[in-house]
Amino acid sequence: MQSVDVVVIGAGFAGLIASRELGRAGLEVLTLEARDRIGGRTWTDHRLGRDLEMGANWVHWVQPHVWAEMTRYSRGIVRSPRAEEASWHGADGTPRTGTLEEFMALIDEGQQLVVDDVREAMPRGVDPTNGAIRDLDRLSLQDRFDALDLDPEARAANESVWVGHVNAPLDQVGLSSALRWVAATGGHWQLMHEASATYRVVDGMRGFTDALAGDIPGEIRLNTTVISVTQNGAGSDAHAVVETADGARIRARRVISTLPVNAIAGIRFEPALPEVWRRQSTETVASQGTKVWLRAKGHLPRFFAYASQHHPLSVLKAEFYETDEQGDYTVLVAFGPDHTRIDLDDLAGVQAAVDAFRPGIEVTEVTAHDWMTDPLSRTTWMTHRPGQLTRDLAELQQPDGAVHFATTDNADLWGGFIDGAIESGLREARRVAEALLPH
Numbered sequence: 001m002q003s004v005d006v007v008v009i010g011a012g013f014a015g016l017i018a019s020r021e022l023g024r025a026g027l028e029v030l031t032l033e034a035r036d037r038i039g040g041r042t043w044t045d046h047r048l049g050r051d052l053e054m055g056a057n058w059v060h061w062v063q064p065h066v067w068a069e070m071t072r073y074s075r076g077i078v079r080s081p082r083a084e085e086a087s088w089h090g091a092d093g094t095p096r097t098g099t100l101e102e103f104m105a106l107i108d109e110g111q112q113l114v115v116d117d118v119r120e121a122m123p124r125g126v127d128p129t130n131g132a133i134r135d136l137d138r139l140s141l142q143d144r145f146d147a148l149d150l151d152p153e154a155r156a157a158n159e160s161v162w163v164g165h166v167n168a169p170l171d172q173v174g175l176s177s178a179l180r181w182v183a184a185t186g187g188h189w190q191l192m193h194e195a196s197a198t199y200r201v202v203d204g205m206r207g208f209t210d211a212l213a214g215d216i217p218g219e220i221r222l223n224t225t226v227i228s229v230t231q232n233g234a235g236s237d238a239h240a241v242v243e244t245a246d247g248a249r250i251r252a253r254r255v256i257s258t259l260p261v262n263a264i265a266g267i268r269f270e271p272a273l274p275e276v277w278r279r280q281s282t283e284t285v286a287s288q289g290t291k292v293w294l295r296a297k298g299h300l301p302r303f304f305a306y307a308s309q310h311h312p313l314s315v316l317k318a319e320f321y322e323t324d325e326q327g328d329y330t331v332l333v334a335f336g337p338d339h340t341r342i343d344l345d346d347l348a349g350v351q352a353a354v355d356a357f358r359p360g361i362e363v364t365e366v367t368a369h370d371w372m373t374d375p376l377s378r379t380t381w382m383t384h385r386p387g388q389l390t391r392d393l394a395e396l397q398q399p400d401g402a403v404h405f406a407t408t409d410n411a412d413l414w415g416g417f418i419d420g421a422i423e424s425g426l427r428e429a430r431r432v433a434e435a436l437l438p439h
Helices: 013-024 064-072 100-114 141-147 152-166 175-184 189-197 204-213 275-283 347-355 388-396 418-436
Strands: 002-009 029-032 044-047 050-053 077-079 085-089 095-098 199-201 219-221 226-232 239-244 249-257 268-270 290-297 303-306 315-324 327-336 363-368 403-405
Touching: 002 013, 002 239, 002 418, 013 029, 013 204, 013 418, 029 249, 044 204, 050 204, 064 204, 064 418, 085 100, 085 152, 100 141, 100 152, 100 189, 141 152, 141 175, 152 175, 152 303, 175 189, 175 388, 199 204, 249 418, 275 388, 290 347, 327 347, 347 363, 403 418
Parallel strands: 002 029, 002 249, 029 219, 085 303, 226 268, 249 403
Antiparallel strands: 044 050, 077 199, 085 095, 226 239, 239 249, 290 327, 290 363, 303 315, 315 327
């Protein structure tokens, strides 16, 4: 049986950060990754004639943990194209078209009203469970909209914006998700919009994670699925045995699991996971949507478009322009609130979903990764259901004997983002180092 100081399960950002910190502290660390690649829910893949981000994409300098790592590894940023046109659905369900400025004027009042109490709800973005949120956490985003006296046109546009942010139907997402992201940007919803969907990493997430992995002293073992973690001993003899699908058994003084809440049940833990993990994993978090890349004929205008939360796709944007032997084409990115509503093998169905935004776009190819059916994720970006944040976050951050938990799902500041994954990896690496290297 192999023996190491620490086994890290998962080579996404949380796992890579934890492995780097502990390895550079002098501990022997083994990182086990079930996929054939590093990156977790970040994945740069070559499709539709260019490198595309199949998972997490955008970063911003107001995200302190990710920005520190980008500085460390000399990663630059590039702005997603600014839209020249905007489309959205009106109160009667039919499309409207205008300028970016006209759309922003339409949503301005509603966006502010949704989060108007953020400074009382979450006075400090780094402490998202303290404040009036303790009373408000029972509410869904839909509850908040239902309580606002918005003009029907403005309400339709505002709801469509938020369903794009939270990647799920609004009645299943806690108001806490909107409030904590705006709290992280000092209470300014406009800055939250920019921080969550504007700047990409130069050379993509693959270049970023490759640079990080190159800084890790220990081994990263790919194509290695962990099936069980068994804790043994007590006190100074406390340890865990990690078993993999290929029959390997590894003894470790500490284990760090980086699996998302929705996917952690794929590993058998002895003793069983703490009740908070079992409960939230059974409930699942709210995110259940999809991210889709599409190829369309011709050089389309720079635009963004919103449909409603009841459509298969709720957000559509022109991102890239390419040319090949077939001529000019535009690469579009779309998001939908429910991954079961869109069948990527049904091009006619995808075309109908796009027609709901802007008739006249001819889709010729579509590609995506279904993170919801991926057994290693079973979620897109984390958004809480009503009540989950204040009930569970603090407990989800606590180690269980020799087992620690690092995931963007249990981060304080930018939960659900790459920044949150890095935060959690740093947090658990520090705790493990303090336990194993008390000097």
